[in-house]
Amino acid sequence: MSLVIALDAGTTGVRALAVRQDSTIAGLAYREFTQHFPQPGWVEHDANEIWEQMKVVIAELMATIDEPIAAIGITDQRETVVAWDRRTGEPRHRAIVWQDRRTAATCEAMVEAGHLPMVRERTGLGLDPYFSGTKFAWMLTEGGVEVDEHLALGTIDSWLIWKLTNGDAHVTEPSNACRTLLFDIREMAWSPELCDLLGVPIEALPEVRPSSGRFGLTADTTAFGAGLPISGVAGDQQAALFGQACFEPGMTKNTYGTGSFLLMNVGNVCPEPVEGLLTTVGWTLGENEAPTYAYEGSIFITGAAIQWLRDGLGIIKEAAEIGPLAASVDDTGDVFLVPAFAGLGSPWWDPYARGTITGITRGTGRAEIARATVESMAYQVRGVVDAMSDGAGLNLSELRVDGGASVMDLLLQLQADQLGVPVTRPVMQETTALGAAYLAGLAEGVWNSLDDITAAWAVDVSVEPTPDRTEADRLYARWSEAVQRSLGWARPEA
Numbered sequence: 001m002s003l004v005i006a007l008d009a010g011t012t013g014v015r016a017l018a019v020r021q022d023s024t025i026a027g028l029a030y031r032e033f034t035q036h037f038p039q040p041g042w043v044e045h046d047a048n049e050i051w052e053q054m055k056v057v058i059a060e061l062m063a064t065i066d067e068p069i070a071a072i073g074i075t076d077q078r079e080t081v082v083a084w085d086r087r088t089g090e091p092r093h094r095a096i097v098w099q100d101r102r103t104a105a106t107c108e109a110m111v112e113a114g115h116l117p118m119v120r121e122r123t124g125l126g127l128d129p130y131f132s133g134t135k136f137a138w139m140l141t142e143g144g145v146e147v148d149e150h151l152a153l154g155t156i157d158s159w160l161i162w163k164l165t166n167g168d169a170h171v172t173e174p175s176n177a178c179r180t181l182l183f184d185i186r187e188m189a190w191s192p193e194l195c196d197l198l199g200v201p202i203e204a205l206p207e208v209r210p211s212s213g214r215f216g217l218t219a220d221t222t223a224f225g226a227g228l229p230i231s232g233v234a235g236d237q238q239a240a241l242f243g244q245a246c247f248e249p250g251m252t253k254n255t256y257g258t259g260s261f262l263l264m265n266v267g268n269v270c271p272e273p274v275e276g277l278l279t280t281v282g283w284t285l286g287e288n289e290a291p292t293y294a295y296e297g298s299i300f301i302t303g304a305a306i307q308w309l310r311d312g313l314g315i316i317k318e319a320a321e322i323g324p325l326a327a328s329v330d331d332t333g334d335v336f337l338v339p340a341f342a343g344l345g346s347p348w349w350d351p352y353a354r355g356t357i358t359g360i361t362r363g364t365g366r367a368e369i370a371r372a373t374v375e376s377m378a379y380q381v382r383g384v385v386d387a388m389s390d391g392a393g394l395n396l397s398e399l400r401v402d403g404g405a406s407v408m409d410l411l412l413q414l415q416a417d418q419l420g421v422p423v424t425r426p427v428m429q430e431t432t433a434l435g436a437a438y439l440a441g442l443a444e445g446v447w448n449s450l451d452d453i454t455a456a457w458a459v460d461v462s463v464e465p466t467p468d469r470t471e472a473d474r475l476y477a478r479w480s481e482a483v484q485r486s487l488g489w490a491r492p493e494a
Helices: 047-062 104-112 116-123 132-140 156-164 192-198 236-243 303-313 319-327 366-392 409-419 431-444 450-456 470-486
Strands: 003-009 013-019 025-032 069-076 081-085 151-155 212-217 229-235 252-256 260-267 278-283 292-299 336-338 356-358 399-402 423-426 459-463
Touching (some): 003 156, 003 431, 013 431, 025 047, 047 156, 069 156, 069 236, 069 431, 081 156, 104 116, 104 132, 116 192, 151 156, 156 212, 156 229, 212 431, 236 252, 236 260, 236 278, 236 431, 252 431, 260 278, 260 366, 303 366, 319 366, 336 366, 336 470, 356 470, 366 409, 399 409, 409 423, 409 459, 409 470
Parallel strands (some): 003 069, 252 399, 399 423
Antiparallel strands (some): 003 013, 013 025, 081 151, 252 260, 260 292, 278 292, 336 356, 423 459
16 A cells, blocks of 8 residues: 655645545644744745745654655645745745735736736636735835746745755646636636736746646655655645545535635636636646636635634634634624735635724623634635625535634534535545645556545535524624625725
């Protein structure tokens, strides 16, 4: 039995997992890394620290396993950008994180200049600072990154592959490339026109290869040693869709991570844009295979709000306390938290929104704030689902969930009540890493087909909604009022 190693480079930490052919986990190691907030609305990472921590978790994992390894898969936080020097392998700027808002004015100016329809048609995205393209542009202008023949630009997957192969491979794949504002999702290639629009040199971008297939071989720079194939790569949310075995059109998953991301498989034909949603590439399984597309709703802050309760307010000491504390009260006492700490994503797309807590009274305590935080996750997901239903005529029959907060049964019940459909949590909840492992293992023959993966997917718990939607609809209407109070809060004075 061969193992597949999944390297998961998330927003707040990195992990390495060893996955068996039966989809169980043979080993896991995890480390957090530093979050940098140089100005309000700015979020940065040290790319070297991400690499150093990745080497640590690889070494820790390798010390616990003695089975043969068939392949390595990589999944990563999307839209976070790195610029580095091909000669030295050193970053030329701190990585700018997907949550970063510094290019909001640039995006607004591009909309006013009339570029949005072309961008939407080519990329399936909107003009929002969330996406990578304007971050690259900022680095190359205000960030002082020099444009020369030695410049390499990429997302975190490209950075890690470069380091793992000791500079032998500057590559990416469609699920990451399609989040940059530079990739044409119909032509499945970098767009010279979009690169020119944003001032990004196309020659500095990585080669785009299928999500499942050879990207390169490891160099002797980590505990892996030399010669292991890197054979599967996907952005974290598409990897989770794959790991949840959502292989048929209409199948949908939501990941409750730092943010929350709801993706629906919509098949092999690129759909028309839908207001409030993104169109994204899910994956490609080979050079001659048609891509799988997905509709996506991107919610910037869900799990990060729990971190804020822990680190910013001190309401909890450990993230695991949030569920019991929230469940200790029957309701919030009409308190609503809108966690627009980095603006609002789908379906509002307002980079100037900011967090609000409404309805506080003298009787409001820790438990009410905790419950309002958990409820905000369910309300934001409903906003995305309503946009899918209204704009695309797509109705859910089930929502498959994963991510750290999905362990909370309270959240699953709240979510089922808000959506009116069953919410299902799988036995194996490391679905993001599993998706990367499956993509790599398919390329190397560990799994022979998608049917093998589907057979390994198993239900842990499925929560049915409360039949009477009256209270759920009332609460959502109140939440929507709170959202209106958060919109446009940080907009600069004219």
